[in-house]
Amino acid sequence: MSKARIVQFAPAKKNSAPLKTLLTRALNMREGGASYAKPDRFARARFLQQKVYRSRAAFKLIDLEQRFALCQGRRRILDLGAAPGSWSQVAAETAPEAVVLAVDKKPIEPFAEPRIRLLRCDLEIADEAAALPARVTEALGGKAELVLCDVAPNTVGLARLDNTRFGVVVAEILPIVETVLEEGGDWIVKMRHSTEEAELWTRVRERFEKVQAVRSVASRPGANEIYWVASGFRGTT
Numbered sequence: 001m002s003k004a005r006i007v008q009f010a011p012a013k014k015n016s017a018p019l020k021t022l023l024t025r026a027l028n029m030r031e032g033g034a035s036y037a038k039p040d041r042f043a044r045a046r047f048l049q050q051k052v053y054r055s056r057a058a059f060k061l062i063d064l065e066q067r068f069a070l071c072q073g074r075r076r077i078l079d080l081g082a083a084p085g086s087w088s089q090v091a092a093e094t095a096p097e098a099v100v101l102a103v104d105k106k107p108i109e110p111f112a113e114p115r116i117r118l119l120r121c122d123l124e125i126a127d128e129a130a131a132l133p134a135r136v137t138e139a140l141g142g143k144a145e146l147v148l149c150d151v152a153p154n155t156v157g158l159a160r161l162d163n164t165r166f167g168v169v170v171a172e173i174l175p176i177v178e179t180v181l182e183e184g185g186d187w188i189v190k191m192r193h194s195t196e197e198a199e200l201w202t203r204v205r206e207r208f209e210k211v212q213a214v215r216s217v218a219s220r221p222g223a224n225e226i227y228w229v230a231s232g233f234r235g236t237t
């Protein structure tokens with residue numbers, strides 16, 4: 001398991017900023033947020049447990065894993081929108097037999113764990129998305145049993161526009177998932193409430209045996225963020 005740079009902030013030197021402030025800055029800067037927000041219990045836990053996950057997002061998957069047993073027992077896991085990589089870390093930890101393919105449009109720092117493989121791919125670029133199924137089969141040795149999808153498209157700060165964009169991107173990812181997921185497999189995807197949601201829900205519901213919309217206890221309070229846990233992919237006809 002790789003060691004994140006966060007550890008270097010642990011020993012606060014005399015006369016330097018308090019440890020809590022350094023921790024807050026480090027955590028928030030890594031996540032691209034405001035530098036001085038108060039660290040919440042998940043950020044503190046990540047630091048204090050020295051688990052060195054690459055991001056606080058790890059706790060969202062840990063929570064969902066405890067409730068839905070998504071990763072355990074799997075052998076082939078695809079992680080879409082994986083950077084910086086904490087979901088892939090949790091997946092590899094939880095499924096010790098699994099190969100995990102971490103895919104993102106941004107580069108991902110390699111892992112010491114060889115079972116976590118990396119692929120640079122922008123899912124919104126047609127050529128790159130079209131090449132994905134072959135790359136998945138090559139890396140995982142077959143179609144994925146589980147697709148994790150924590151993709152977060154770039155936002156502009158206007159809630160309605162951003163939420164719509166989220167729905168559009170997830171709608172674009174659904175046909176990709178259909179090509180890389182094995183029949184009977186599961187998909188977990190981050191969503192936002194939006195006007196596109198109902199139509200998309202219907203489409204996902206048609207393709208999977210069961211779909212549940214759940215909130216992770218690790219999502220920030222007030223965040224417009226839910227996860228759809230879609231299980232039992234019906235396969236392509």
Ligand SMILES: C[S@@+](CC[C@H](N)C(=O)[O-])C[C@H]1O[C@@H](n2cnc3c(N)ncnc32)[C@H](O)[C@@H]1O
Nearest residue numbers: 057081083084085086087105122123150151152
């Ligand atoms: C919230 S982060 C994922 C965090 C990750 N689950 C973790 O635990 O480290 C969302 C990711 O979605 C990626 N993303 C957004 N649009 C994408 C696209 N079109 N193709 C691939 N990745 C995309 C971003 O680059 C970003 O790394």
